[in-house]
Amino acid sequence: MRKKSYKAWLEGDIAFRGFTYLAALSLVGVVLAILWVLVEKSQLTFTKFGPGFALGSRWDPVHGVFGALPLVYGTVVSSLIALAIALPLSLGIAIYLTQLAPHWLRGPVSFLVELLAAIPSVVYGLWGVFVLVPWVRSSVEPVLGSALGFLPLFRGAPYGFGMLAAGIILAIMITPTISAVSREVLLAVPRSQQEAMLALGATRWETIRMVVLPYGRSGILGAAILGLGRALGETMAVTMVIGNRPQISPSLFELAQTIASIIANEFSEAFNDLHLSALVAAGFILFVITLLLHVMARLLVWRVARVPQGVTRE
């Protein structure tokens, strides 16, 4: 017995087990440490405003009035716009690359898509200010305004800066993540199932719709959540194009503000304790949003995985 465990130690079983255990534990430790700092440093704000902080709509550092609702709105809506644009685009990329593209093209295109993920966000921001924003102001917003102006979503003065620009830039930033993960998921769809479908006389489109996509559903959902998570926390590029105005407006042309962006903007010059703690409290809310998102995602993935439609797993 003793000899055996010594041997096990020699072979690295126990040492390796201990090491991985510590690695996993340290991650939990980091999360708890972050949570503790967020809770501790935001005390002042939550004791002063209570839960009303999350519902308040003013952000006035001069008079010490802080409310995070417009920030939450800006964070969530800009990320959802990004997802609405990026998800179909990424799925298109992933399907094309795995199912339809000629072999010689797959490598270079995948490489280019992944290259987008390596560009620093400040570069996206600069591109946003000098290329995207003027284009949105002079082309996108006037067209949307005249065609769809009957919807409150597309009303207001075209600044270029604002929610729409932020959503578009975020979409470009999360597309590589979503498409790369989706591509891996679609590559894992068993060849045999697709061939069976084709043998039954299904077209390419039918095979993709009825076999490939349902099989990869939970993986694609995971990819989308990964992208959404990145969009929620993105700071630099957003701050450069969103207009940094904490307000709630139904129009996508209007300026907005996100949690990550206001923290990056105001943290270094936050003079008084209340202002500082309000910024940490906003960070705490972002933490909660991200947590809720992941819990919801997990539930969705379980649900989707439990009820397979049309296909059985191998």
Place this chain on the structure above:
Amino acid sequence: MLNTRNKWLVLLMSILLVGVLVGPVGQIEARTIALNGAGASFPYPLYSKWLDEYRKIAPNVAIDYQSIGSGGGIRGILEQTVDFAGSDAPMTDEQLAKAPGEIFHIPTVMGAVVITYNLKGVKTGLKLTPDVLADIFLGKITKWNDKRITSINPGVNLPAQPIVIVHRSDGSGTTNIFTDYLSSISSTWKTKVGKGTSVEWPTGIGAKGNEGVSGAVKQTPGAIGYVELAYAIQNKLPYAFLKNRAGKFVEPTLETTTAAAAGAAANMPEDMRVSIVNAPGQDAYPIAGYTYLLVYKDQKDKAKGTELVKFLWWAIHDGEKFAKELLYAPLPGNVVKLAEKKIKQINYRGEVLHK
């Protein structure tokens, strides 16, 4: 018994040991003294020039300044994690009350805030009065061809374009000076918005940094925003002439900024915490402010304190010569005299450190 080889070894070890023990004693004279500073980013280009130049004069003093923002600098000096701090805004009474000792404000240079705009065919020199400026930023004047703007700019062809306001989104000393000015000339602004490094803007696009504001102004026809004077000069931005307290339209330059400080010096309080916006004087440009170095009056380390005082003295005398080439407005003579008085009070246990 030691054999020959071991004897040599013992001898060698002894020499090494003596060397280790005696070595540091010999070096104490030449020990470098490290001074750490942090704070405002606005004067950073000048301060790093100063540190370079000062190293040539006093090679045994290693001074370091990190540009982390005025807020961070003030926190650093309060928590005594730095030997001196930089700040664009004087500390408030509330902050000073938290300090473990008396803190001195030593002004070093001045900066001015200029109004820049994007109007086709209108170059530098658009004239603005205080009340028009305040009403533009309050969102009350919304078109460039408003009578109140055209009446003070005869001969300038102003379009019927909506005014788009661009302001800083990041907390900044520039915003502090600008909102300080608006508060001093408009009671509506003072009660509704107030002054600070970050404020709740009545209207407009927020952009990060001077480069963000100037970028947004350049990209948006009909935009108006504010940036630091140095930034505007370097980037050749068009800027407005402002009507000062004496009723004259003044171009923002280093000279008119220094004139503002000179005009305000008569009312300089003893602790030097003063706002010089809307200063009196024929040539005073109205949106200007000091940037300060913050130091403790009672130094805890004699050697460090002595070097700090030497550096401060050098900064407000020889250091001022580097200000203009880096586009900072140097202190006027009467303010240098006031700063000297402060530096002479810095002491170590009652012993004045300035010689």
